[in-house]
Amino acid sequence: MAMTGVLRPGHAQIRVLDLEESVKWYTDVMGLMPMGRDAQGRAYFKTRSERDHNSVVLRQADEAGIDFFAFKVLDDATLADLERKLQAHGVATERIPAGELMETGERVRFKIPTGHTIELYAQKTAAGSTTGCFDPEVDVIDGPGLRPIRMDHCLLYGGDIDGNVKLFTEVLGFSMVERVKLEDGQTDLAVWLTCSAKAHDIAFVRHAEDGKLHHLSFQMPSWESVLRAADIMSINRVSIDIGPTRHGITQGTTIYFFDPSGNRLETFCGGYDHYPDMQHITWSWEHVGRGIFYHDRKLNDAFLSVVT
């Protein structure tokens, strides 16, 4: 088997200002499936296509943002192996007991140089997709909300993104897919990394403040479905940041918008496959506007500085 180690993004825990309003919005507008609540009051969701029990967890808090972002790894032995490698790299790790997060096994939690909390885990109950594993139909009948395929990746803002790149590539086996250089031609403004063969599983932008969420992204099946998502957003008076448009970086089509607490989300489609033998793509400062928004071809101040 070619894919081992870290498999894919698994779950993100997002802070919301009003839990009930957010649960309704993530259900009716995002079109996610409510998967229950735990004793702490956290609300769990998955997309219709996702097989594991949950991918988005909402926690009521007095400020917006992300608590942690997690990756699923191949198995328990891989989890123990990566835990050892993190410790050997000088990273303090903590074991969160199985069941602390609903239907989820033990998690290895650690902080990365930009101050974000990342988790690895091997077990999450296979609740199944809506179409099942035996003689499935396709899931194309129209229904409520945007109905993305999966929670796909996130973009995090913080100071030491060089330390993050070192940790993710040298310890966790990620590859660099794209990077944007600052005016000096040396320093990375932003990096896109994958643990699989996607254009990105996680991305980082250099920023004065640590621990910030830029966006959590959901994959759509087509460019047409991204446009349909924009219509659904306007019908529901969703706050749209920018789009529908396309990125030069990753080449994906996109809309950025905000949840009811101001956390930026993305619906995107496309991009390309990246394999570890491929040279990564580099963007110069002179072309960063086109890299970020391929049609506008200019930097957008709100996109670069509005974070939670």
Next chain:
Amino acid sequence: MQKFDICIENTGEHYACADSRSVLEGMEALGRKGIPVGCRQGGCGVCKVQVLEGRFVRRVMSRAHVSAEEESEGCVLSCRIYPSSDLRVNVIGAMKKNVCRPAAASLPPNP
């Protein structure tokens, strides 16, 4: 529905805002500028203002951007307040420079 006059002290701009719309939404809907626009959902803090005069209805907003002390001094996120009288506000958010300085001064993002 009632409409109230919103005055942005920094720029001297006035616009009419319905009581069903947030102060930020009312400004945006008329294509007006003066208050920087961020997430519009009370999370990012970009549209922070101090209300100098007037009454409003307030929805929940992030404590990361408006402390209890600031709140007592009339500081709010304009995307989360709905006017119930004419309002005079002062823009104090993180991107204030973008509305109070010439447009050319806003780049690069200085990461």
